[in-house]
Amino acid sequence: MSTDLLIGRLRAGLGDKGVVTDPDILDSHRNDHATFCEAGVPAVLVRPSSTAEVQEVLRAATEYGVPVVPQGARTGLSGAANALDGCILLSTSRLNRILEISAEDQIAVVQPGVVNAELSRAVLAQGLFYPPDPSSWEMSTIGGNIATNAGGLCCVKYGVTGDFVRGLEVVLASGEVVRTGRRTAKGVAGYDLTSLIVGSEGTLGVVTEATLALRPEPEAALTAAATFMSIEAGIAAAAAVMASGLRPSLLEFLDGPTARAIQNYRDMGLPDDVGSLLIAQSDRGPRAAEDVAAIARICTEYGAVEVAEASDAEESKMLLEARRLVNPALEPLGATLIDDVAVPRSKLVALLQGIAEIGTKYDVLICCPGHVGDGNMHPTVVFDRNDPAAEARALEAFGAVMNLGLALGGTITGEHGIGKLKSRWLAQELGPVGLALQRQVKAVFDPANLLNPDKLFL
Template sequence: MSDPLVARLRSALGDGAVVDDADVLDTHRNDHATFCTAGVPRVLVRPSSTDEVVEVLRTAGSFGVPVVTQGARTGLSGAANAIDGCLLLSTSRMNQILEISVEDHVAVVQPGVVNAELSRAVLAKELFYPPDPSSWEMSTIGGNIATNAGGLCCVKYGVTADFVRGLEVVLASGEVVRTGRRAAKGVAGYDLTRLIVGSEGTLGVVTEATLALRPAPEAALTAAATFRSIEDGIAAAAAVMASGLRPSLLEFLDRPTVQAIQSYRDMGLPADAGSMLIAQSDRGPRAAADVAQIAAICLSYGAIDVAEASDAEESRMLLEARRLVNSALEPLGTTLIDDVSVARSQLVPLLRGIAEIGEKYQVLICCPGHVGDGNMHPTVVFDRNDAAAEERALEAFGAVMELGLRLGGTITGEHGIGTLKASWLETELGPVSLELHRRIKHAFDPDNLLNPGKVLR
C-alpha cells in the first residue's frame, strides 16, 4: 500500500526528489555526533528551489509530519539526526552561488553551497568569506548558519552570524519571510536574522542567504611555540591578544594533545611540552614583523622552542600540528568532542579543571582549542567496547560542561545544542530565559513540526 504523504510529494516534486528506500534512509539518519540517538525517517526529500521547500512544508504540515532539515550532516550535536516518522529535508540540491557582488561585497547563495567552494569562488574575485569551520571542505552554508559555525580564523574575523546580512526562510506554515537586508547597515525592527542563525532548523528552513564579504586577505605567516606548562602557554596567548596585534589565528594544544600528535607523526615536538601555541598573521608585508613580535612574546613567557615561518610552505608545515588533531586522536579510541567557551581570563582554571576531571573519571581528555576567543574543545577519548569506560566518559563530558558554566562560560561555542546538550540548556539559560525561548519557538512553529526535540525539550 502506497504512503499518501510520499505519493503527494512525488506528484509535486517528481520521483527523483523523493526517496523512501529503507537502505537510503538509513544512511541519512545521523550527523557526526557521538551518543545521539537517531530515529527511523519516513521519507527523504531533496527540493531544488524555495517553491519546492514551500510545497514540502505545506505537505508535511497537512499530514502532521515533523521535518528535520539536513545539510552535509557534519554537525557534532545531533541536530540533523532523524526522529521516528519524520520527513528529512535535504538541501543538497540547493547548491547554487546566485551572485557575487564586488561592488557591494556580498554573496547570495543557496543553503547547500559548500563552505570551501564559496570561499574559492569569492577569492577568484579578490574577496574573502572568513568563517572557516574545520569541516569547511564538506559542510554547507546552510549548516553553518544553523549552528552559527566558527573556525580557526574567528579570533580576528568573527563567526557566521557576523557575516549573514539577510535570509530567505520558509516557515512551518509554508510562508516565506525575508529577514535582514543587503545593505551594510539597518536596524528596523527586531533582528530576526540573528535569531534564525544558530536556531538549528527549529524555526524555519533557510533557502537563501546574503553574506557579507571582505577584501581578500594578504599573504599569511605562522609562528609556533611550545611551553613547559599550561600556565605559560595561556599567559603568552593573553599577552599576544593584549599587545595590539590582531592574529588571524591563535590556537592552543595541551600536553595530551601534543603527545598524541607527536606519537601519530614525528614532528619534532619536545617530549616535555606542556602546551603549544600556533599563531598566524595575514597582513602581507607586515606579517613577518607580526610573527617576530609574537615569537618574542612567547620567549618572554618561557617558551621552550619557537619556530617562525618565512614563507607559505613553512607556514603550512607549522599549521599541520593543529590540523592533525582529529587524525592523531582517532587511533586512541572513540572521541566525545566538547566545545565549551569561557572568557580568556578563565582559561587556566578551565584547563586545570579539565585535567582534574580526566584524573577523577580515569579517561584521557585532550584539549585543543581557539584560545584567542576562549573556545576550547575538550575531547574525551575512551574505549567504546568497555561499558564502564563509556559511562565514565559520559560523566566526564558532563563534568566539563558544568565546569565551563561554573567559570561563567557556555556549554557550546560553535557546535550547537542539538540533542547532545539539550538537557543542559536550562542550566545555562535559567527558567525565565528558557520559557522565552519556548514562546519564540511557538510563534514560529506552533505545531512543533520543525526539528522537534532539538535544542529545546
C-alpha cells in the same frame, strides 16, 4: 496508510528526483557526525530544488503533522541533523547554487546547499573573501553553517558565521516565506530576526537563501609556533598576544596530552614533557613577518622553550601541521566525545586545571585543543568504546566539563550547537525565564512544533 499519502503528495510536488524512499539511502542520512547521539528512522528523504518546493514540503508536513529535520552535509557535531522516527529529512543538497557575487557591494547571495569551500573559492576568484572557516569547510554547507552559527579558526580576527549573514529567505512551518534582514551594511528596521534564525539549528524555519557579507581578499599569511613546558605559560602567552593589539588571524592552543598524541602519531620533535603548544598566524601580507616576530617575542618572554617563525607559505603550512593532525592523532586512541565549552579568557587556566581533575576523577584521557584567542576549547574525552564502564565514565566526564564551563562564567557550546547532544544542559545555561522565552519564540515560528522538534529543547 498516511505515510504513503504523504509520499504521494511529496512526489506530486517535487517529482521523483526530489523524493527518496530507498531504505539504504535513508539509513545513510540518519546521523550527523555527533557521537553517542540517538537517531530515529525517517519516513522519507526530500531534496527540494527551489524555495517553492520547500514550501510544498512544509505545507505537506503541516497537513500530515509529520516532523521535518533539515539537513545540510550532516557534518554537525551535536546531532541537530539526526533523524527522528517517521520524519521527513529535508536535504538542501539540490539548493546548491551561488546566485550572485557582487564585488562592488561585497556580498554573495547563495542557496543553503552551497558548500563553504566552493563559495570561498568562488569569491576568492573575484578578489573577495568569505572568512568563516569551520574545520568541516570542505564538506559543510552554508545552510548548515548558518544553522549552527559555525565558528572556525579565523573567528579570532574575523568573527563567526553570523557576523557575515546580512539577510535570509526562510520558509516557515506554515509554508509561508519570510525575508529577514537586508543587502546593506547597516539596517535597524524592526527586530533582528536574521540573528534569531542564525544558530537556531533548523528549529525555526528552513533557510532557502542567504545574503552574505564579503571582505576584500586577505594578504598572505605567516605562521609562528611556540612550545611551552606548562599549560599556564601557553595560556599566558596567548593572553598577551590578544592584549597586544596584534590581531592574529588564527591563535590555536594544544595542551600537553594533545601534543603528546600528535608526537606519537608523527614525530614533530616535541619534547616528551611538552606542556602546551601555541600556533598563531598573521595575514597582513608584507607586515605578517613583523607580526609573527612580535608574537614570537611575546612567546619567548612568557617562557616558550622553542619558537619557530615561518618565512613563507610552505613553512607556515608545516607549522600548522600539528593543529591539522589533532583528529587523526586522537582517532587511534579510542572513541571520542568532543566538548565545546567557551569561557572568558581569564578563566582558561582554571578551565584546563579543572579538566585535568575531571580526567583523573573519571579515569579518562581528556585532550584539550582549542581556539584559545576566543576562549573556546574542545576538550575531547577519549575512551575505549568496547568498555561499557569506560563509556559511562566518559559521558560523565563530558557533562562535568560543561558544568565546569558554566561555573566559570562560560557557555556549554561556543560553536557546535546544542542539537540533541547537549539539550540536557541548556536549561542550566539559559535559566528558567530565558528557557521559557525561547520556547515561546519557537512557538511563534513553528506553532505545531514540526521543525526539528526533538532538538535544542528537552
